[in-house]
Amino acid sequence: MKRELFDIPEGVIYLDGNSLGAPPKHVAERMQEVVKHQWGTRLIRSWSExxxxxxxxxxxxxxxxxxxxxxxxxxxxxxxxxxxxxxxxxxxxxxxxxxxxxxxxxxxxxxxxxxxxxxxxxxxxxxxxxxxxxxxxxxxxxxxxxxxxxxxxxxxxxxxxxxxxxxxxxxxxxxxxxxxxxxxxxxxxxxxxxxxxxxxxxxxxxxxxxxxxxxxxxxxxxxxxxxxxxxxxxxxxxxxxxxxxxxxxxxxxxxxxxxxxxxxxxxxxxDDVDLAELRERGLKLTALFREHVEKLTSLEVITPEVRGNQISVRCPDAKAVMDELIARGVIGDHRPPDVLRFGFAPLYVTDEDAIKAAETLAEITR
Amino acid sequence: MKRELFDIPEGVIYLDGNSLGAPPKHVAERMQEVVKHQWGTRLIRSWSExxxxxxxxxxxxxxxxxxxxxxxxxxxxxxxxxxxxxxxxxxxxxxxxxxxxxxxxxxxxxxxxxxxxxxxxxxxxxxxxxxxxxxxxxxxxxxxxxxxxxxxxxxxxxxxxxxxxxxxxxxxxxxxxxxxxxxxxxxxxxxxxxxxxxxxxxxxxxxxxxxxxxxxxxxxxxxxxxxxxxxxxxxxxxxxxxxxxxxxxxxxxxxxxxxxxxxxxxxxxxDDVDLAELRERGLKLTALFREHVEKLTSLEVITPEVRGNQISVRCPDAKAVMDELIARGVIGDHRPPDVLRFGFAPLYVTDEDAIKAAETLAEITR
Known part of the structure; x- marks a missing residue:
């Protein structure tokens, strides 16, 4: 868990890291160095540096x-x-x-x-x-x-x-x-x-x-x-x-x-991420979300047990439901015709995020 | 001429804009906005924004x-x-x-x-x-x-x-x-x-x-x-x-x-560059450099009269000569086997740059 290294806006539950991962905080500063020093000061010489x-x-x-x-x-x-x-x-x-x-x-x-x-x-x-x-x-x-x-x-x-x-x-x-x-x-x-x-x-x-x-x-x-x-x-x-x-x-x-x-x-x-531990954490997060969706809503989870870091939920009117989720600060996405997708990046998504997202989905679709 | 809009390091005559153009000053700030706000705050939503x-x-x-x-x-x-x-x-x-x-x-x-x-x-x-x-x-x-x-x-x-x-x-x-x-x-x-x-x-x-x-x-x-x-x-x-x-x-x-x-x-x-004027200025800069190279050195300019923004000079030992030019603050490049290339970007290269570059080349090769 490395949430403190990421820029996640206040009030946002970000479950779309399977589409666009969130920026680690230090990337902005590094880009300054690349543009100002490597490109600006060193110019063509950076190609050999x-x-x-x-x-x-x-x-x-x-x-x-x-x-x-x-x-x-x-x-x-x-x-x-x-x-x-x-x-x-x-x-x-x-x-x-x-x-x-x-x-x-x-x-x-x-x-x-x-x-x-x-x-x-x-x-x-x-x-x-x-x-x-x-x-x-x-x-x-x-x-x-x-x-x-x-x-x-x-x-x-x-x-x-x-x-x-x-x-x-x-x-x-x-x-x-x-x-x-x-x-x-x-x-x-x-x-x-x-x-x-x-x-x-x-x-x-x-x-x-x-x-x-x-x-x-x-x-x-x-x-x-x-x-x-x-x-x-x-x-x-x-x-x-x-x-x-x-x-x-x-x-x-x-x-x-x-x-x-x-x-x-x-x-x-x-650099110091243990992929086996990361995998465990991803499985835990997706299981937690699935459990809460199945408990709180009548929607069908279409993600099988053998899975990546994503839970997909069949939902008529997927676009409108996702728009409302985003309006309430839960960012996932949808894929045609009727799939809501929620990605759980273990580096920055918390257990609370997973539970709160399921609760918000339940509020919208109940 | 828009030299004031570019970041050119003090003491450098930059004649390699035909390989890597120099950065306009405001690019660094724009990249901050893109990384921090568009990617960081808006996240996936920026794709539709x-x-x-x-x-x-x-x-x-x-x-x-x-x-x-x-x-x-x-x-x-x-x-x-x-x-x-x-x-x-x-x-x-x-x-x-x-x-x-x-x-x-x-x-x-x-x-x-x-x-x-x-x-x-x-x-x-x-x-x-x-x-x-x-x-x-x-x-x-x-x-x-x-x-x-x-x-x-x-x-x-x-x-x-x-x-x-x-x-x-x-x-x-x-x-x-x-x-x-x-x-x-x-x-x-x-x-x-x-x-x-x-x-x-x-x-x-x-x-x-x-x-x-x-x-x-x-x-x-x-x-x-x-x-x-x-x-x-x-x-x-x-x-x-x-x-x-x-x-x-x-x-x-x-x-x-x-x-x-x-x-x-x-x-x-x-946005407000007149390409005909720019072309005139490019022709003037390259003519000035050619004139001084032909006056001050015995090197052959291989660029024909009908040309782009570049003057190429045949020079045995092109790599060593270019290394020395760069050490003296005149940045161009070389192409095998024996060509020195000098690019004249009219937006940020001055007449003085062109003359000083020819003089430096003459000092090195005389």
Whole structure:
């Protein structure tokens, strides 16, 4: 519990950290330093005083939170762009014919998969993680670790093994699980993973996403977005693209330093977090909220027992109910057609927040 | 001349605004407001209080500087990513067989063009803008408005007409010309344009790039990076990608708001700039520097008369000479193998800066 490190406005119960994490207090000051000193005083020199390597350095910081040893994670671009890199890289040169996509996925993953299929000539097939029916035609499976609507947690070990058993690769989307529970990408032999940093990691609005490419895949990974930042000698300005031998090849263009260094600052609060303890606290908070919703309202909780840090509640007129919740200081969000979502970031949400939110929901819907 | 609006450190002559523009003074304060109030106090609500539409709104601000009427420019992603969107969009569905790429291009454009060619099955051919030999096999030509090494300015009208005369499309890279001279994308019937915002526009390190897709091409433009931000109903979370009918379809993932709103603040200084006057002042500054370099040194100026805001000087041992210039407070950069680059941002570089820089160069190389 690190609530004192966060800026949460007086009178607000913030249960939307699964959409936009709250800012750690020191981020504002760090941004002053970056704008005034690094950009303003040092100017172009800052590129050789830490900016150029920031995507790898910050990638390693995230790596520690997702079970990836150093040199396998790089930060930059949006989640959508990283899905494109991972999927296109995974199917490049394959003779297999299909991409299987989690049918309950956050839409952007599916939209990007459609484009990758269209560009590479593969077919796309939507399937539920519980019944994917993979075959030797399956080149790659794109899966969400935690479902954005229901909060259901998929079994990374089992589904990765299922893909590997037919020789398929797997791309895991960690948007709703990074910063929620211990993840073991290396140990589970995951092929690729991507995720955003502005939810439970609190990196700031639209902060850069990350991509994980394990060591043993790096030399064969072809980044379709072969920008100069991924070149083995970017400042040689050579006419031909020769990728860096390591994770740097997953970089594309010049990184958005202000957003990236805000994320860097935000990650400071994670340095001494024990992910197992954090997970326990997240489970406690979501259980507490669920218990009170079920006791105080007649609404259906659609989040299954095996879950992330989110409780979703089916509610007719979800938009109007959420508007009223927000008017009363309880901030969550809603997803069509009829789902209220409540995210419980264990770093700054209290037990009292969870109970008070359920009580307010009950008042509005009774 | 708006030097008083910029933070230029005491004792520094800053001639690298063609690589990283200097910060307007008020950007630091604006970032405080964005981090503390918009992110901190308003939290998720800021997405509906201006963040979501920021890429189009800021795109329109840039549109005014490049001759694009409203609704045709959108900001987001890196330059490399936008080259990928424009080129892939341009060749989608074509029966033509080649992409022609400016052989003197900044490398990332060529690297991305190679990837687009590989993904779409077209061939790539490098050619100098003065002898492109376009044919009815040419699907698209990728050109730089100003050459990053020499500072040479290409003739946008003539080269666009040349491409159109064989039925080819043209993608213009405006990285080194936006904020340098009046540009007339609409009037010249340009097909696509992209550019960065961290050079003469002073948007900040790695600030988001822009893409221009003219009205009449928008309904057929297929963005290969079909992320949810480009969907016609992004919050409907539909399983199928249906692009927005307008420029919004060029968006991809969640925009990096901190970097984007720093750019937004930086653009304030452009509101009352007369681009014709700015151009005159840029030509005067570069002429002054050239004159003094030619008078005081024996080095060869390789920038032709028809130029952007940059003077490039051939110099053996360019790296060592630039290191010494920087040690003496004159900040430019160098490009392999033997080019010193000096950029003259007319908003904050003075005549005295230009003369003093030439004198310092003469002291070092005499």
């Amino acid at each position: 830490g900016w150029w390597e920031a995507p790898q350095r910050i990638g390693d910081r995230i790596g520690r939170l997702i079970g990836a040893a150093e040199g396998q994670v790089v930060v930059g671009d949006s989640t959508s762009v990283n899905v494109f890199k991972a999927l296109t890289g995974a199917v490049k040169g394959t003779s297999r014919t299909e991409i299987v996509c989690d049918e309950s996925t956050f839409p952007t993953d599916g939209y990007i998969a459609q484009s990758v299929a269209s560009l590479t000539g593969l077919k796309i097939r939507a399937a539920h993680p519980s019944s994917m029916e993979l075959t030797e035609d399956t080149a790659v499976v794109l899966l969400n670790h935690v479902d954005y609507r229901t909060g259901a947690l998929n079994d990374m070990k089992e589904l990765t093994e299922q893909a590997h058993s037919v020789g398929a690769q797997v791309v895991w989307d960690l948007c709703h699980s990074a910063g929620v529970l211990p993840i073991e990408l290396d140990a589970l032999n995951v092929d690729f993973a991507i995720g955003c940093t502005y939810k439970f990691l609190n990196g700031g609005p639209g902060s850069p996403a990350f991509i994980y490419v394990p060591k043993h895949r790096q030399s064969t990974f072809e980044n379709p977005l072969s920008g100069w930042n991924g070149h083995r000698e970017p400042f040689a300005m050579e006419p031909s693209y020769e990728p860096d031998p390591g994770i740097v090849r997953a970089r594309v263009g010049t990184p958005d330093i202000l957003s990236m260094l805000a994320l860097d600052a935000a990650l400071d609060v994670w | 201006g963040w979501w539409e920021a890429p189009q709104r800021i795109g329109d601000r840039i549109g005014r500087l490049i001759g694009a009427a409203e609704g045709q420019v959108v900001v987001g992603d890196s330059t490399s990513v936008n080259v990928f969107k424009a080129l892939t969009g341009a060749v989608k569905g074509t029966s033509r067989t080649e992409i022609v790429c400016d052989e003197s291009t900044f490398p990332t454009d060529g690297y991305i063009a190679q990837s687009v060619a590989s993904l779409t099955g077209l061939k790539i051919r490098a050619a100098h803008p003065s002898s492109m030999e376009l044919t009815e096999d040419t699907a698209v030509v990728l050109l730089n408005h100003v050459d990053y090494r020499t500072g040479a300015l290409n003739d946008m009208k003539e080269l666009t007409e040349q491409a159109h005369s064989v039925g080819a499309q043209v993608v213009w890279d405006l990285c080194h010309s936006a904020g340098v001279l009046p540009i007339e994308l609409d009037a010249l019937n340009v097909d696509f344009a992209i550019g960065c915002t961290y050079k003469f526009l002073n948007g900040g390190p790695g600030s988001p790039a822009f893409i221009y897709v003219p009205k009449h091409r928008q309904s057929t433009f297929e963005n290969p990076l079909s992320g949810w931000n480009g969907h016609r109903e992004p919050f409907a979370m539909e399983p199928s990608y249906e692009p927005d009918p307008g420029i919004v379809r060029a968006r991809v993932g969640t925009p990096d708001i901190l970097s984007m709103l720093a750019l937004d603040a930086a653009l304030d200084v452009w």
